[in-house]
Amino acid sequence: MMSIQPILEIDALSLAAKSNERLVNNVSFSLGKGESLGLVGESGSGKSLTLRAILGLLPNGVEQIGGTIKSDVSSAMVFQDPRGALDPLCTVVNQLVEVVYYRQRVSRKASRMIALELLERLGLPDSLKKKDRYPSQLSGGQCQRVVIALALACKPGILLCDEPTTALDVTVQRQIIETITNLQHELSFAMVFVTHNLAIAANLCSRLCVMKQGQIVEHGATLDILQNPSDPYTQMLIDSVLPLPELEGSRDSWN
């Protein structure tokens, strides 16, 4: 699936805090068109910082001290906490219209049309068109769909997902992941998916990078890593996935 020319190349990226503490050290990976890459690791391992560096959204006090990020296409991000990512004082439709207006440079009227189309595509109810809704009036899953719509309104070549389902229930989580997978088939964007849930990463991504304390300790094809982990840290992560007994008559809709 990987094309010869990668659309995102990160080479020896290093990030440090003002106090000279290394937060991300020598991280390199590349991403081909339409490919999905999973970044896994525990909190504080630098997953989210790496993602923010790609977007150029480093938090205050963190600086890039080395390495290069080369990308030919635009990227957009889906954040972990959907409520925090939305403006609580602006209706969700208007937030989306605004992004479409500025990023796709179409008229106000046309941007409203595009925005409503996007909302429909993400499976949000029709009532949003008729009645003004604020983020606080939507459920967590609906908010996350709006955030994904916001990211897609930028027509990104790369979708960066920062634990988009951690704050959600299992059933909603599954719907969101199905939505993301379907959209990826339709729009063929590449994806970097940050998560600490190995099972989700295994289902979504063809390649994995395992991060620990700011460094990539292992990377390669997902199945290879999960079946023959070479690093003890990867093994530890795999062991901490809690097993469930096999469900009788399971329809097994996870691939």
Added chain:
Amino acid sequence: MELALQIKDLTVHYGGFTALDCIHLNLEQHTTLGLVGESGSGKSTLARVIAGLIAPHEGKILLGTQELKKKRSREQRKIIQMIFQNPDASLNPKHSIRQILSEPLLFHKIVGRTGVEQRCKELLNQVHLEQKALDKFPHEFSGGQRQRIAIARALSVEPNILIADEPTSALDVSVQLSVLELFNTLKAELNLTMLFISHDLGVINAISDTVAVMRQGKLVEQSPKDQFFIRPKHEYSYELLSAVPKMPKSSTSGGFL
């Protein structure tokens, strides 16, 4: 088997919203009941009603043979203890660990003033923390350690029933495993009866003996663990179970017993 707690016809309204709708639930002595359900299904409300933090509108709760009223005696309060989801919010940031642990000990007169120090150290030992921790403050600990302190505080008054409201959802996967192992050992050592709330079915599988499923304020199923995970009775339980993302089949399975 003896029942530690019986809940009969419990109903709670928040304004016009019915959070709990006629809940019937029995908790057997020395077993762990796992309570699952999506957000907003009333799991936490149920836990708070049992702990006495919310007064129910209808129904009653029986602790052994005595009924728990709105006003509870000190003894009744002592018997039921609760661990909250977020240790950052449930530990007072201005109190040292010594103060946090000794306050309930003195209030419930578990030990005299002279024995407090010794008991605090024992408690820390029980949750695998160093004794040095006594003079530190909550912010000096990691999330997993803070949750251990919250567990030590709940156990300090020697409760019979422990309610854990999503105690591991704020934690990392690797830390989660060690906290769950701690729960399992403590449960066996202290003969606890536990009500364990989580929306993570893997966690429920690792810790409970029976599983109860809630949805929109109603209890839809209560089954033994083995039966629930293999042959759930209710359509909704099936939906929940099949929504859990699975690891690829041939990979090595998890290390939790």
